[in-house]
Amino acid sequence: MKTTIDAAGRVVIPKELRVRLGLSGGQEVDIQEREGRIEIEPSLVAMALRDDGQGVVAVPEEELPPLTDEIVRSAIERARR
Numbered sequence: 001m002k003t004t005i006d007a008a009g010r011v012v013i014p015k016e017l018r019v020r021l022g023l024s025g026g027q028e029v030d031i032q033e034r035e036g037r038i039e040i041e042p043s044l045v046a047m048a049l050r051d052d053g054q055g056v057v058a059v060p061e062e063e064l065p066p067l068t069d070e071i072v073r074s075a076i077e078r079a080r081r
Contacts, residue, residue, distance in 0.1 A: 013040070022071040 003012050013023065021042070023029075028043040046061040 011040075020070060020074045022065055022068070024065045027065075 001014050001017065003014060005011050018024070023042060030041050030043050032039045032041075045064065047058040048061050049056050050059050051057075
C-alpha cells in the first residue's frame with residue numbers, strides 16, 4: 001500500500017489498515033526508526049487492576065474501540081506467521 005507525506009510531515013494510514021488493526025482517530029501511536037525503516041505501532045494502553053467481586057481483572061484506563069471479528073482474525077493471522 002502506498003500513501004504520501006503532506007507538507008506538514010503527516011502520513012495518512014489507509015482506511016483498510018486502520019480498520020484491520022482497530023486504529024481510530026485520536027489514538028496514540030509510537031513511531032520508531034529501525035534499520036532505515038519507519039515503524040508505527042499502537043501505543044500500549046494503561047491498565048488498572050480492579051477486583052470485580054469474582055477476582056482481580058485488568059481494566060483499561062481509557063475507552064477502547066470495540067473489538068471486532070476482523071480485528072481478532074487479523075491478530076490470529078499475524079500470530080501464525
